[in-house]
Amino acid sequence: MRIALIGAGNLATHLGKALHKAGYEIVCVFSRTEESAKNLSSILKCRYTTDIKEVDKDADIYISAIKDSAFHEIAHELIKDRENSLFLHTAGSLPMDIWSGYAKRYGVIYPMQTFSKCKEVDFTVIPLFLEANSKDDLSLIRTIAEQLSDRVYDASSEQRRYLHIAAVFACNFSNHMYAICDDLLQRNGIPFDVMLPLIDETAAKVHKLKPIDAQTGPAIRYDENVINGHLSMLENDKDIQDIYEAISKSINKFSRK
């Protein structure tokens, strides 16, 4: 099974490494950013190119892991002369049918995880959500996915769309709460490390309790003194103050559901 990777960003890097480790041959890495393409190709021991036309023509599977907005710019050139191959994308936010104007055999493998190049991840625990436009190709993708992870699920494009927006809240937005926390501490000479036990416990709690039942703090108690005190501490940070107010109101509203 010969695989070409379209993209050399965070997701492509971790997926490429997992495929390589599972014994799959990566034949080529494409990225418009030469440095990224070169770095990943050296890890995966394959050639690289910054020209989509120069990607190998004889791969069995082409896996696209590029920014959603770049998809249509490369899709036509990618599929040309490669009509019998299987084309997969990896995006939570794109429907499977985005391929339908271009390819005959297509599908999706969506790894729902946050990837940064410099942080190793255990790929075996990452949920992989699969979709394909034929039963045979769904089986083929499942065979590959099960060699990478213990958590493989089928998901329709509609389900994946909700998984993705939910993941933005659970991951990107909770990480931004850590970033605001770090910013507030830093400005007061307190190291961020003291927050790690609290961050860990907050994540650990939702393994046992529903998030709504795990909630604590001034907003759920509707402790107006504390809330008003905090809002006035944020007076010079209008954006952060707005976020504080909107989330506190929403916590309170959820508690009355």
Add this chain to the structure above:
Amino acid sequence: MRIALIGAGNLATHLGKALHKAGYEIVCVFSRTEESAKNLSSILKCRYTTDIKEVDKDADIYISAIKDSAFHEIAHELIKDRENSLFLHTAGSLPMDIWSGYAKRYGVIYPMQTFSKCKEVDFTVIPLFLEANSKDDLSLIRTIAEQLSDRVYDASSEQRRYLHIAAVFACNFSNHMYAICDDLLQRNGIPFDVMLPLIDETAAKVHKLKPIDAQTGPAIRYDENVINGHLSMLENDKDIQDIYEAISKSINKFSRK
């Protein structure tokens, strides 16, 4: 060392258990809610009362772990006839001097953690922030605190105020992001459990990377197609849509810092 606990909520429960386990004698639990007082007193093998006047007069230390807004309602009665004891509160948001109109010897022990009665916690990793109005009492509190946790720090009222607001972001607000995630998934028939590896990795990442460097997703890439798609998915949830928009803008602003 005889300790009386004023309050029987989440914090009082876990702090009481940790003190009991470390061999301290809890002589009495006070709560206006009889059921809470009774439950905690049976765990700590002590008496309970719902009348502040009936709290033992001869404890060495009184630890208050009640809602901030209830403090002044009980402080006067609590301290009457107990003038030589040490009075501590446990709140991130209250300055130490809140005691000054009432007591002679006073201080703070602030455990920075999220406590729910039904979820056990490892007290030894919880950061405890201490303050007292005399060196001797600070030493006394430190001796006790070090038997409960490996992470004991001094913190001024001003530092504690910033720790508390930072903790609201890192804990309560990130938990609310999990709650919104759960809500979105539930409405689409997807179990919340699939999010746990992502939540765990998001928390694990900030042990290695600064939160701002750990960020991924559509907002940091400024992927307008995805962001606009998500905003339209939230059209019938104005509150959640506002939160999505405010946090996405803030993520983008932080990335340009």
